Amino acid sequence: MDYIALDWRDLAVASLLVMANAGLSLWLKLGIERRLLIAALRSAVQLVLVGLVLTTLFRLSSPLWTGLAALVMILLAGREIMARQDRRFTGWWSYGLGTVCIMTAASVVTVFALTTQVRPDPWFDPRYALPMLGMILGSTMTGISLGLHSLTKGAIQGRQAIEAQLALGATRSEAMRPILREALRSALMPVINSMSATGIVALPGMMTGQILAGVEPVEAVKYQILIMFLIAGGTALGAVMAVLGGLRRLSDSRHRLRLDRLRAD
Amino acid sequence: MLSVRDLSARGIVTASFDLPPGACFALRGPSGSGKTLLLRAIADLDPAEGEVLLDGRPRALMDGPDWRRRVVYLAAEPGWWAERVDQHFPDWPSALPMAEALGLSPDMGRRPVAELSTGQRQRLVLVRALARGPQVLLLDEPTSALDEDSRDRLESLIKAKQAQGLAVLWVSHDPAQAARVASHSLVLEGGRVRAG
Numbered sequence: 001m002d003y004i005a006l007d008w009r010d011l012a013v014a015s016l017l018v019m020a021n022a023g024l025s026l027w028l029k030l031g032i033e034r035r036l037l038i039a040a041l042r043s044a045v046q047l048v049l050v051g052l053v054l055t056t057l058f059r060l061s062s063p064l065w066t067g068l069a070a071l072v073m074i075l076l077a078g079r080e081i082m083a084r085q086d087r088r089f090t091g092w093w094s095y096g097l098g099t100v101c102i103m104t105a106a107s108v109v110t111v112f113a114l115t116t117q118v119r120p121d122p123w124f125d126p127r128y129a130l131p132m133l134g135m136i137l138g139s140t141m142t143g144i145s146l147g148l149h150s151l152t153k154g155a156i157q158g159r160q161a162i163e164a165q166l167a168l169g170a171t172r173s174e175a176m177r178p179i180l181r182e183a184l185r186s187a188l189m190p191v192i193n194s195m196s197a198t199g200i201v202a203l204p205g206m207m208t209g210q211i212l213a214g215v216e217p218v219e220a221v222k223y224q225i226l227i228m229f230l231i232a233g234g235t236a237l238g239a240v241m242a243v244l245g246g247l248r249r250l251s252d253s254r255h256r257l258r259l260d261r262l263r264a265d
Numbered sequence: 266m267l268s269v270r271d272l273s274a275r276g277i278v279t280a281s282f283d284l285p286p287g288a289c290f291a292l293r294g295p296s297g298s299g300k301t302l303l304l305r306a307i308a309d310l311d312p313a314e315g316e317v318l319l320d321g322r323p324r325a326l327m328d329g330p331d332w333r334r335r336v337v338y339l340a341a342e343p344g345w346w347a348e349r350v351d352q353h354f355p356d357w358p359s360a361l362p363m364a365e366a367l368g369l370s371p372d373m374g375r376r377p378v379a380e381l382s383t384g385q386r387q388r389l390v391l392v393r394a395l396a397r398g399p400q401v402l403l404l405d406e407p408t409s410a411l412d413e414d415s416r417d418r419l420e421s422l423i424k425a426k427q428a429q430g431l432a433v434l435w436v437s438h439d440p441a442q443a444a445r446v447a448s449h450s451l452v453l454e455g456g457r458v459r460a461g
Contacts, residue, residue, distance in 0.1 A: 158344075158346075159344070160340070160342065160343065160344025160345075161344035161345060161346040162344070162346075163310060163340065163344060164340070164343045164344035164345065164346060165344075165346055166310065166329075166330075166333065167308060167310060167333055167337060167338045167339070167340065167343075168333065168334070168337060168393070168394065168397055169330045169331070169333045169334030169337075169397065170330060171330050175346075178346070252312075253329075254309055254312075254328070254329035255328070255329035255330050255333075256309065256310055256311065256312070256329060257310075
């Protein structure tokens with residue numbers, strides 16, 4: 001593969017653009033030069049660290065360390081799901097529901113792809129497993145966050161309508177069907193939108209990266225299509241699990257609406 | 266017969282009483298005394314301690330929806346879940362006679378809920394509940410938005426249903442109304458229900 005490796009000096013030259021930004025901020029008194037420089041520095045340091053960690057993980061190629069790295073990524077994604085909720089569940093549910101769902105969905109889809117389509121040797125080869133898990137996690141995390149957010153919001157705002165039906169003898173699934181549908185729609189919409197826009201509005205990052213690394217465009221496209229399907233599958237699986245789980249938590253076996261299981265603002 | 270035995274709603278209200286078929290009891294008490302909490306607990310809309318039976322059968326033996334089809338609670342501000350009025354009824358044409366008895370026009374069914382007045386909605390909500398043929402009706406200020414004529418019609422309709430065996434527990438702030446519609450009064454004070 002023809003691939004142009006970058007020198008640290010190349011990066012120093014590119015950083016002139018960030019400096020120019022800072023200069024602009026000083027000149028126009030925007031007051032954002034400090035934040036800009038810190039953000040640029042942070043991103044550089046974080047990426048270098050990730051690079052070092054990945055290098056080590058790839059060299060070790062151990063199932064244990066790869067699994068641990070995957071677990072850390074999943075737990076952080078679970079935390080992010082919780083952080084994005086306006087109204088959280090009480091107790092362990094606030095962290096547990098999203099985390100269990102994303103863990104199940106992302107693991108199932110990643111292992112499925114590794115063992116039946118990509119088939120690296122060994123199948124857990126971190127060079128394939130971790131980037132693919134990362135991409136699936138990113139989208140599944142957004143889907144679960146949006147789904148749970150819409151569900152709890154729908155239950156709070158639609159409380160009167162839901163309880164009016166329950167009071168007349170409707171089951172919880174009948175009374176809550178509209179908010180279930182709405183939650184799943186908002187969870188899946190971003191994936192559907194990005195699938196329809198991909199390649200037209202922007203070239204997906206992974207495909208672009210492969211092309212820069214010297215892969216034939218058609219081969220890069222194949223990978224991108226695979227990833228898109230995996231992302232769609234993971235997001236749907238995770239969101240359906242989380243929304244159905246959330247729905248059960250917001251009601252009980254006597255078919256009552258249980259908003260008391262959401263934390264007060 | 267609805268039997269309430271040491272029913273405790275969130276530890277705020279405790280009640281024991283028997284409501285025979287065809288009877289109407291008024292439930293009175295100052296604002297904030299927990300009348301709504303008690304009605305919701307009887308309808309099994311909130312978790313509660315104690316026992317509630319219908320014709321001697323404990324509600325724990327029935328599932329929630331089954332219980333609430335027999336013991337219907339009408340909230341003071343009930344919700345609507347569809348756009349048009351008739352979508353809220355199992356069978357709108359068969360509910361028409363009741364709607365007309367309350368002075369509502371027959372073309373009401375096709376109209377969007379959002380266009381109706383508070384008084385129209387309040388009457389429709391009662392028809393919506395009666396259309397499901399409950400054994401017990403728990404009413405929370407069902408005439409608060411009605412003029413005198415509509416209120417009288419509503420009271421007569423309930424009376425007619427009582428003659429067919431419907432039992433009613435009626436929360437009302439108006440002592441005159443309580444005296445008109447109910448054979449007994451229950452008073453909720455200091456978290457306990459007593460005969461008034």
